[in-house]
Amino acid sequence: MKRAGEQEGQVTVAGRALPVLPQYRKDGVTRRLCASVHLDDHLAFEVDRDLTGDRLNAIGLTLGVNFVALARHARVAVQRREALDRQLAALGALLVISLFAVLWGLIGGHRTVVQAGYYGVIGVLVATWWLVHHAESRARAAAQKVFHGQEKADALAPPVEPEAEAWLHDLKRANVLPYTDAAALDKPFVGSGHMQLGKVVVWQPIDVSKPAEAPGGGTLPIRPFDAIDLHTYVAREMERISGLDGLRARNRLYVLGSHAYLLQDLVPDRTARPRAQIPKQLVQAGLQQPGAAMRTHLCLERVGEGGRIVVSMYVRAILNRPSLSWEVAVYAIPPLGPRFHQVDRLPAAPFDRWKSMVAYTTLRLWPELKGAPGRISERGRQRRRSAKSLRKLRRDISRQHVIHDYGAPDSLRERYGDWEQAGHNELSDAADFLNRLQQGVLTATERFLKDHNIDTSSFDKAQQIITQTYNINNVNGPSNIGAGGTINQPAGPQGSGPSGQPAGGMPPARP
Template sequence: MLPKYRTDAVTRRLCASAHLDEGFARQVHEEFTADGMTATGLTLGVNLVALVRHATAAVGRSDVRDRRLSWLFGALVAAVIMLLYGIVDGLSGLAAAGGCAILAVLGTAWWCVHRAESEARAVALAVFWTGARPEDLAPAVSPEVEGRLLEMKRANVVPYAAGAERTSPFVGSGTKIKEVVWQPMDISRPADAPGGGSLTITPFDAVDLHTYVAKEMAKIAGLEGLRARNRLYVLGTHVPLVGPDLLPDPLGRPCAQIPSRLVQAGLMQPGAGTRTYLSLERVGDGGRVIVSMHLRARLQHPSLSWEVAAYGIPPVSRAFHRVDRLPPDGFERWWSLVRLATVQTWPALRGAPRRNHRRGSDANRKARALEKWRKDISKRHAAYDYGAVDSLRERVSSTRELGHSDRTDSQDFLYRLQQGVLIATERFLKDHHVDTSSFDRAQQVINTQTYNFSGDVNGPSNFGDNGRIASYGPGAQPSGAAGHGAGQP
């Protein structure tokens, strides 16, 4: 049997990296566990519970190491003073004791660094190479945090930062590949009856159309594992206007799940900065390719059109591949740990007090800033932007890791999604006895369209073949050779 990517390859790689990259671990730990009021962008293709558990464990290990090193640094200073005092005053016994104390402190510091790195590597190798579930290899965090992470997995609302309104509200979906409104089609004419005359159009609304497409897309497009979900995208500054279902506490974070009636309302009667989209997301083998398409039916009788936005997330950056190069056992592993501890002991020992002070100072500064915002909100009714800016999965990705299979898989996903939307729309209209001649004419225009995209995704310009990707529907063919896409663990 040929080798295959693990379905949770990205999660395992990031969990392992949390133990090997202290900066990354602290970033994850703070983003998902710290007190705050800002929403978190969609993190597609990642088991957040597992990642946050490992990041929290890694941060705890680093904190313990630095606290011990800080104590040892204080002991080292005292030992050096003892040594110098004994030398100056001619107290050989005191000088000898000071010298022994210095050696003991340095040896203990070496062991602290060695032990912390050894534990980190052991967990990283276990989570990356063994078959155990990643979340089972690290202790659980607080039930409140894990509950919020599980809620985010099934999110049906996404608050986005006001700055994203000028570019893209789909925070967490990656780089924009395509954004277009398809050719409007007339849906006011009834279809012809088999025996002559006309059928009676079955009434429908945008919610009915979204529901049908969501249910039928996976089998129409031939994409196993396609995830379809209606989501309300809310401008961050308008979050309080949606009500307590989204923001129960104005001084806390927005919810990731809201009642379905609000999601439907964003489709039927979109408000200022509130619109509902049907998000179709496909994660490729091992998480290498993540392509999403966001659809919104613009149903204004007598016409229907689709707003379509396609996005892709590139592979995980090479910086997160360190676990691949770790020696698993034997002399090579032993020597690697000894060499690293020997090189890192003095910088780690000398910098421990400064690191501890900086972390405490940063935490206090952020707490003061958060408290100031909460006072401004409660006392001065200040407007706060609760929206997310990006997502973790976006930040760890790199377009340089795109391979040939990633590009072709992405292109195939996009073609299938676009084709599936057209097929599903046609079937829906026929089921509701709508004459599809206008749809057929609109589809001919859609089939011949090409789209220019912005963004540095594949080469100097974009996803796709020289920044272009054809849109085609049932029975049509792409206008050019297969283009390029995104993805990787």
């Protein structure tokens, strides 16, 4: 933060004034995704369907992405593509008529009809060339404007449906997330990336029944506390203790998808999608006394520079007196894959841009014209199939009382990550985040116990075991995060990623 009297572009830390180097934009990933939907039609339809389509299941967390802005730009791209296909389909019909006129004129010897047919064919091709050129020019201009512009990304596209935007806004501060039943065995924290410890870990138990010694002799009275108090303290103090500015700490209830209907506040209407926020008392209840496949975790999420990498740590205090344990799971999401760097390669110089546009339009002219009717028909079939499937599912839920899995299978941010794009800086940052988060939880726990007059000798012994096992304090040693996004542990093999994927792999995005 600049002080009064400082020169523009300088920052003073510990009395030393230094220039400010160029920084990544905090919304860099959002802008890159928004630009990419303008350049990739398949991506635009996928994002539009996932974020604003009619659905019964939840979607994954935002994790540093502005879903409202992304949904708006995806809708613009979808509408542009659909309008272009309708125009091309009409031109295609006119082309067929023109060719038929040419054929009929040649057979019948009608020279005027032949000439009119030829002019019709030429006119269709010219109009097609111009429409494709114009649509691609608009797409590239929109992509470059949102990627390089100074205005907020969500201000560069018109809003979508109010109810869809309200749901996406709530998702930013979601305190509940149903996860799909398929993830229950190995990864309830859906959409958070690859598990970095290879498994969920429960730290060494700590004895919290022994009071601390008083300064003048004797013991101090133990101040009563529960797991909610401990979570609240850690959430409040973690950013300061860990030194991770911008750390997001939030208690969140994770619910098995097929059990979500049991919470009326989560699924008030069994034929509609679940809510993203519920009363905080339910979240606290999931910590104090977990329900049927419902547990509350303290979610610590740190987004790296420009959103390129995301590290999440999920902890849950297990307080079964006289002992306290922490359940710990760590995940990481790599930078976006190569398909999202197309906007970087768009030519900017006038002549280069003109040449690129002419080459693109000429090569795409016939495929665009020929394929328009098929694309329109396929999208119509997909929508009808989806609507029919949802109608049947809602009917089965209402009439047959079918239990539906409302869980989210993944997140958009996780789906588009690629560990091959993670360089040295991202891996070292992720390792630093991991070390600070784990040590921060330990430090916060120790301070909490001391504040409540509990003897910490048991904690000191447990911390030594935890530190030796998970390499928390080895900041001068090798990075905890190794090649492929795995965690190097002193003992035991490295873990694998979810669903049989290697920890360094990334399932391909859906077409």
